[in-house]
Amino acid sequence: xxxxxxxxxxxxxxxxxxxxxxxxxRQGYWINQFSMSLMKPENRKKWRADEKKYLExxxxxxxxxxxxxxxxxxxxxxxxxxxxxxxxxxxxxxLSFVHAASAMTGMSVEDYKAMMMAGGRPVEGNRSIREGN
Amino acid sequence: xxxxxxxxxxxxxxxxxxxxxxxxxRQGYWINQFSMSLMKPENRKKWRADEKKYLExxxxxxxxxxxxxxxxxxxxxxxxxxxxxxxxxxxxxxLSFVHAASAMTGMSVEDYKAMMMAGGRPVEGNRSIREGN
Amino acid sequence: MADLQYGIACSHVPLIGVGADQNRxxxxxxxxxxxxxxWTRQWIMKPENRPDAVILxFNDHAxxxxxxIIPTFAIGCADEFQPxxxxxxxxxxxxxxxxxxxxxxxxxxxxxxxxDMTIVNDMPVDHGLTVPLTVMxxxxxxxxxxxxxxxxxxxxxxxxxxxRCWKLGESIRRAVDGFNEDLNVQIWGTGGMSHQLQGPRAxxxxxxxxxxFLDDMTEDTDRLRKIPHIEYLRETGSEGIEMVMWxxxxxxxxxxxxxxxxxYHVPASNTAxxxxxxxxxx
Amino acid sequence: MADLQYGIACSHVPLIGVGADQNRxxxxxxxxxxxxxxWTRQWIMKPENRPDAVILxFNDHAxxxxxxIIPTFAIGCADEFQPxxxxxxxxxxxxxxxxxxxxxxxxxxxxxxxxDMTIVNDMPVDHGLTVPLTVMxxxxxxxxxxxxxxxxxxxxxxxxxxxRCWKLGESIRRAVDGFNEDLNVQIWGTGGMSHQLQGPRAxxxxxxxxxxFLDDMTEDTDRLRKIPHIEYLRETGSEGIEMVMWxxxxxxxxxxxxxxxxxYHVPASNTAxxxxxxxxxx
Ligand SMILES: [Fe+3]
Ligand SMILES: [Fe+3]
Numbered sequence: 001x002x003x004x005x006x007x008x009x010x011x012x013x014x015x016x017x018x019x020x021x022x023x024x025x026r027q028g029y030w031i032n033q034f035s036m037s038l039m040k041p042e043n044r045k046k047w048r049a050d051e052k053k054y055l056e057x058x059x060x061x062x063x064x065x066x067x068x069x070x071x072x073x074x075x076x077x078x079x080x081x082x083x084x085x086x087x088x089x090x091x092x093x094x095l096s097f098v099h100a101a102s103a104m105t106g107m108s109v110e111d112y113k114a115m116m117m118a119g120g121r122p123v124e125g126n127r128s129i130r131e132g133n
Numbered sequence: 134x135x136x137x138x139x140x141x142x143x144x145x146x147x148x149x150x151x152x153x154x155x156x157x158x159r160q161g162y163w164i165n166q167f168s169m170s171l172m173k174p175e176n177r178k179k180w181r182a183d184e185k186k187y188l189e190x191x192x193x194x195x196x197x198x199x200x201x202x203x204x205x206x207x208x209x210x211x212x213x214x215x216x217x218x219x220x221x222x223x224x225x226x227x228l229s230f231v232h233a234a235s236a237m238t239g240m241s242v243e244d245y246k247a248m249m250m251a252g253g254r255p256v257e258g259n260r261s262i263r264e265g266n
Numbered sequence: 267m268a269d270l271q272y273g274i275a276c277s278h279v280p281l282i283g284v285g286a287d288q289n290r291x292x293x294x295x296x297x298x299x300x301x302x303x304x305w306t307r308q309w310i311m312k313p314e315n316r317p318d319a320v321i322l323x324f325n326d327h328a329x330x331x332x333x334x335i336i337p338t339f340a341i342g343c344a345d346e347f348q349p350x351x352x353x354x355x356x357x358x359x360x361x362x363x364x365x366x367x368x369x370x371x372x373x374x375x376x377x378x379x380x381x382d383m384t385i386v387n388d389m390p391v392d393h394g395l396t397v398p399l400t401v402m403x404x405x406x407x408x409x410x411x412x413x414x415x416x417x418x419x420x421x422x423x424x425x426x427x428x429x430r431c432w433k434l435g436e437s438i439r440r441a442v443d444g445f446n447e448d449l450n451v452q453i454w455g456t457g458g459m460s461h462q463l464q465g466p467r468a469x470x471x472x473x474x475x476x477x478x479f480l481d482d483m484t485e486d487t488d489r490l491r492k493i494p495h496i497e498y499l500r501e502t503g504s505e506g507i508e509m510v511m512w513x514x515x516x517x518x519x520x521x522x523x524x525x526x527x528x529x530y531h532v533p534a535s536n537t538a539x540x541x542x543x544x545x546x547x548x
Numbered sequence: 549m550a551d552l553q554y555g556i557a558c559s560h561v562p563l564i565g566v567g568a569d570q571n572r573x574x575x576x577x578x579x580x581x582x583x584x585x586x587w588t589r590q591w592i593m594k595p596e597n598r599p600d601a602v603i604l605x606f607n608d609h610a611x612x613x614x615x616x617i618i619p620t621f622a623i624g625c626a627d628e629f630q631p632x633x634x635x636x637x638x639x640x641x642x643x644x645x646x647x648x649x650x651x652x653x654x655x656x657x658x659x660x661x662x663x664d665m666t667i668v669n670d671m672p673v674d675h676g677l678t679v680p681l682t683v684m685x686x687x688x689x690x691x692x693x694x695x696x697x698x699x700x701x702x703x704x705x706x707x708x709x710x711x712r713c714w715k716l717g718e719s720i721r722r723a724v725d726g727f728n729e730d731l732n733v734q735i736w737g738t739g740g741m742s743h744q745l746q747g748p749r750a751x752x753x754x755x756x757x758x759x760x761f762l763d764d765m766t767e768d769t770d771r772l773r774k775i776p777h778i779e780y781l782r783e784t785g786s787e788g789i790e791m792v793m794w795x796x797x798x799x800x801x802x803x804x805x806x807x808x809x810x811x812y813h814v815p816a817s818n819t820a821x822x823x824x825x826x827x828x829x830x
Contacts, residue, residue: 002444011778017786036610040633084703088635116753121751123754137653155423166332218328218333238465254470256472334669337664378706384664385617
């Protein structure tokens with residue numbers, strides 16, 4: 001197996017982590033382009049006025065659009081969204097990375113913040129699915 | 134002298150030739166950006182309707198604007214224009230690279246074409262100002 | 267596995283596109299230009315030669331890339347690319363369909379091989395890419411193969427060295443050889459040969475130099491890959507530098523290659539038209 | 549001649565920018581974050597330390613670059629760069645003034661040294677670049693030095709290897725050493741340290757690994773430059789990969805360096821904040 005395949009195989013073994021590879025980049029191209037459109041104030045205004053209508057202009061799958069409307073960030077990562085792009089969505093919602101991160105971990109914002117104040121999620125047990133370490 | 138300086142020094146020794154270096158790129162930034170704007174049909178239309186007015190929107194020097202209006206391509210090369218960008222101007226005029234090249238060499242289009250049909254400008258005598266070869 | 271046996275080089279003079287688009291192939295001016303592609307047009311459509319995908323090395327001529335952003339090497343990874351409007355409307359040629367899996371595979375391997383590629387998904391393609399397709403494939407309703415566009419900056423200095431371009435070709439070859447799909451891949455290098463489009467020295471042609479360059483594609487590649495920029499500029503005109511893109515093509519082939527076909531004609535517009543078809547010697 | 553004696557690294561967490569922009573430096577949450585920069589803020593404004601220009605290595609977070617174009621390494625050559633609107637309006641910080649002569653000089657030398665740079669003239673700069681300026685310089689009306697932005701792709705895979713980043717740093721240093729102007733140049737590497745912003749593993753912090761990374765900036769750079777991507781991802785979270793940008797900085801310094809100052813604090817938002825100031829040992 002070549003370096004590229006080896007690396008991508010190893011990366012898949014990391015729990016709770018989605019690498020933004022070519023496959024994801026192709027699948028999520030329009031999720032990410034849509035997300036970036038929210039960097040312009042005039043687009044944020046249109047988006048806030050009618051989210052569904054705003055999405056009509058973007059060639060995303062129904063599944064991708066639903067995940068955007070539901071702010072289901074884990075699903076969006078699976079469908080090709082990248083977190084720095086998706087950040088434009090939750091920023092437009094007035095939410096921070098801490099809010100989005102809590103949601104993706106399934107924790108309440110308070111619990112997540114407490115975990116961070118206590119030193120963050122430990123690496124022990126979070127390195128490898130296969131090795132369970 | 135380092136490789137970069139040596140190369141740029143040598144290039145200056147080639148007769149009748151302007152290398153599109155960083156200095157030129159900085160100086161001619163807006164000549165080239167203006168030229169590229171003519172790739173859009175709607176801009177070509179505006180440009181044809183009133184060239185001077187069209188140029189008002191571009192932060193070019195008076196000298197650069199005059200050279201554009203005069204289609205003085207040798208002057209534009211000196212002022213930072215690059216020939217592939219400038220091509221958008223003469224293409225919009227409906228002229229070809231052969232027309233622009235003739236103009237820059239100071240030859241009539243017919244003489245220039247005849248030179249090309251006869252095998253082009255010989256390299257002999259056109260290599261180096263210093264060496265005269 | 268993917269297989270790369272053939273490399274093709276050719277000039278990409280805009281006027282050749284005009285000649286084809288206006289059906290003037292039989293005009294006395296154009297006839298000797300197109301005649302030299304007859305062999306290739308026949309050869310390339312034979313089932314055993316027809317590429318499934320071409321890695322097409324070209325340069326953008328201030329069409330997709332303005333001075334806002336100037337990549338040294340960019341590889342197109344989108345599904346398709348539209349012909350650019352270069353000032354008189356887009357050429358009436360088919361849209362260019364990529365092989366995005368191959369493109370991404372090559373891009374990934376190049377980056378892991380220390381080539382600092384720019385990945386590009388939105389890129390109108392100008393005559394640098396479409397004229398080579400026209401001279402090889404004539405006027406089909408759709409191009410008969412997928413095309414992976416690989417753009418090299420030869421406009422804003424400094425441009426990459428011949429040696430760097432050669433090594434890029436070698437790395438492309440390793441990537442193609444490792445692509446896990448039965449695919450007949452060709453690599454094309456475009457641009458050149460001697461020409462100068464700017465200033466009082468415009469119209470420069472150096473047929474002797476060009477012919478030696480064509481010869482040494484088979485006979486002395488060590489010389490070719492070491493040609494310094496200043497030699498291209500002095501000897502072949504300021505736009506002759508485009509020949510570094512031929513070196514990407516040549517670097518992707520085996521050390522030993524056979525010349526299957528050659529065409530050299532002056533003038534095509536301001537340019538010495540060169541064309542060569544090379545095959546790996548097993 | 550230009551002189552490069554100091555390298556600085558620091559995280560570029562957006563929340564730190566928010567804290568500064570809202571004057572919340574004394575809040576219990578922010579106080580320990582900013583405290584670690586007091587030393588550097590004093591040190592850097594002393595006449596003998598103040599840089600004339602900083603080569604600021606950062607990554608864009610989907611602000612200037614969309615999926616349309618993804619350069620591996622881009623160097624900003626324009627006269628100035630505007631703070632980006634990342635979704636809540638641009639940060640209220642001064643425009644970033646480049647040193648375009650130095651930027652072009654470095655770009656030219658890098659390309660001639662086989663780095664396939666993308667030159668960029670239009671690039672809004674996001675927190676990756678502006679937060680480091682804030683933590684070092686606080687809130688001046690204009691930044692007290694010129695800034696050459698050097699952007700590294702760490703978002704779309706594959707990203708450049710640590711070793712490639714190190715070598716980029718070495719090449720930057722050679723270019724700066726050859727710049728013919730009396731100029732006090734610093735290089736900054738930004739991003740990191742351990743953090744993951746995505747998925748169920750978000751919030752990962754590995755203080756032990758981070759501290760060893762800080763130690764080995766002076767003690768074992770051979771180890772650092774060989775850390776494979778998979779180790780950053782596993783041990784430091786998916787966004788810990790930003791630490792390859794510290795290696796560009798470190799590669800530009802002498803083999804032997806002295807640690808002048810260090811700051812490490814958890815958390816800043818989702819991130820382990822790291823900061824180090826290094827000086828060449830003559
Ligand atoms: Fe060309
Ligand atoms: Fe970051």
